[in-house]
Amino acid sequence: MGALVAVATLLPIASLVSAQRILEGRVVRVFDGDTIELRTGDDTIRVRLAGIDTPERGQPWANRAKQALSERVFGREVRVNEVAVDRYGRTVGEVYADNVCVSCELVRGGHAWVYRAFTDDPVLIELEAEARAAERGIWSLPESQRVPPWEWRRQSSPRTKEAAPTGEGAAADFRCGTKTYCREMASCAEARLYLERCGLTRLDGDGDGVPCESLCRGR
Numbered sequence: 001m002g003a004l005v006a007v008a009t010l011l012p013i014a015s016l017v018s019a020q021r022i023l024e025g026r027v028v029r030v031f032d033g034d035t036i037e038l039r040t041g042d043d044t045i046r047v048r049l050a051g052i053d054t055p056e057r058g059q060p061w062a063n064r065a066k067q068a069l070s071e072r073v074f075g076r077e078v079r080v081n082e083v084a085v086d087r088y089g090r091t092v093g094e095v096y097a098d099n100v101c102v103s104c105e106l107v108r109g110g111h112a113w114v115y116r117a118f119t120d121d122p123v124l125i126e127l128e129a130e131a132r133a134a135e136r137g138i139w140s141l142p143e144s145q146r147v148p149p150w151e152w153r154r155q156s157s158p159r160t161k162e163a164a165p166t167g168e169g170a171a172a173d174f175r176c177g178t179k180t181y182c183r184e185m186a187s188c189a190e191a192r193l194y195l196e197r198c199g200l201t202r203l204d205g206d207g208d209g210v211p212c213e214s215l216c217r218g219r
Helices: 062-073 102-108 122-133 149-156 158-163 188-198
Strands: 004-006 021-030 035-040 043-049 077-085 091-097
Touching (some): 021 062, 043 102, 062 102, 102 122
Parallel strands (some): 043 091
Antiparallel strands (some): 004 021, 021 077, 035 043
16 A cells, blocks of 8 residues: 555546545544545645535534544545545545445444535435434434534634634734734634634644644633
8 A cells, every 4th residue: 555546537436526646545643524644655645535524623423423434444544536635735535445435434324414515426415315314423413403514614613703803893804814823823813713714724733623722722
């Protein structure tokens, strides 16, 4: 394993998608329910599972979704069919362990939503409907707790609320890109704002969801 093989196109879960690479390697870290770190040769690559979205840290079922992914892939050799590279520089790909589609199994088990903004894959949609009907995983929670993570990130995250600009004209004056390092942040709230709103992932070097540890640890 550890090979990096260039390909032109491949057949993913249910539809043809142009892909850049097939990656093969060992999973050395699981960040959350839909993001892993893959060691391939001398490189480590952060991979976002394509087609799904799992609860964010602080949401109900977030820890169980991470555990479900860990049980399937941590320490194991996997294959990743790369679909794209996202705006954070992560590889977005379809992950297979023992030739089993990991995203499919997470959706089947009720650990993930189908990320409909980025896929209309009928296999994933059918598996989600099956999990919902059987009230598995997130679908066993009260409806008020079943907030899709993309909505949580946009509106419902306590961290986003904490980080919201305050003061007259603050929102209008805020611009992503004016600051890039923890040493430039005036507060934990500002650091969270840059992480959440601007996707400045360098502020969260260890991938635990907490930016600028010296400012935010313990909050």
